[in-house]
């Protein structure tokens with residue numbers, strides 16, 4: 001008889017997608033997925049290593065879950081993802097009683113691990129970074145919006161980041177496989193695909209040729225744009241390096257590509273960008289963002305910024321502030337630098353006091369509240385085509401969707417609208433979302 005599995009996911013959208021891979025592999029092997037961890041006899045924590053704090057939380061959770069074996073001897077507990085890859089078999093001593101450790105290239109092998117546990121093994125570690133063959137059935141099958149992984153790992157070496165160590169230095173899936181997955185998703189009813197990779201615009205770089213000046217990533221976007229049934233395409237995340245004219249042109253040439261770009265900048269100071277080893281300078285990033293703004297004034301632009309990076313002084317922060325104001329971001333994720341053990345930046349002796357970083361974060365958050373509201377005002381009293389992705393958890397009569405320019409929109413509706421694009425008149429704006437009413441009879 002199959003097990004009842006529950007997967008607890010920490011971290012980014014990539015981890016969410018990897019949890020789906022594990023769920024799909026388990027279901028295909030005859031196991032079930034349950035929504036409540038109390039009902040499970042197989043518990044998996046899909047972990048994140050981005051900050052030391054994320055690992056501390058995952059370790060605490062794992063110890064708590066393993067403790068449940070006192071009342072359920074049949075229960076098996078494992079850890080997957082970035083922390084599993086980074087710490088490997090050390091996790092068996094950090095979490096006594098842990099049954100398995102599954103690295104970032106091994107998600108699809110989870111059913112094999114469960115088979116071995118059921119055959120009597122107590123501890124299993126699979127840690128190779130090579131990506132095990134992907135699960136056959138598309139994960140988002142039947143959902144209005146589905147994520148599709150196009151590449152894993154990262155070839156950059158930012159001085160604060162652990163990803164190249166936990167996910168490898170970059171592999172990509174064959175284009176034909178990705179397009180086939182998107183076709184299968186479309187046949188199953190999916191209308192929007194989100195292409196995922198650590199740096200999506202590096203897709204196939206140095207392995208696949210450019211054709212007529214178009215990078216492999218642009219060629220992939222063109223092929224997905226041609227898939228019947230798909231109405232919207234998004235991608236997460238690009239990098240300023242390699243974001244060239246051919247990709248900018250896609251936003252006018254490919255009608256399904258949403259005008260919504262999340263471009264992590266991290267800092268506006270050249271000195272700090274160099275210390276971060278980001279590979280681009282302030283001018284390059286600024287001119288790219290301003291050319292997107294000029295060409296597509298309503299495009300939603302968002303970013304990630306780190307304040308308080310080691311050595312960041314008032315002048316560096318001022319440069320970040322200026323860049324932030326010059327672009328008028330729709331949204332930004334502003335993080336205080338937090339040392340990541342095992343990265344070069346963590347060993348620097350010029351760490352910025354947390355109180356200084358906190359103050360800088362507040363300054364940018366206040367600025368963001370003003371710019372987001374100003375950007376959202378562009379859409380007030382206008383009718384937007386809203387793609388319906390879900391509902392408010394507390395009130396299923398309120399639909400949640402996105403406009404073509406990435407704006408989050410709430411409006412009264414019903415479950416019948418899931419996966420449809422509905423014209424919605426915007427009547428109210430907030431800092432992070434819009435509210436409106438459907439203008440056609442729904």
Ligand code: SF4
Pocket residue numbers: 154155156157158161162163164198199239
């Ligand atoms: S680009 Fe830098 S921050 Fe992003 S995943 Fe790669 S190494 Fe990490």
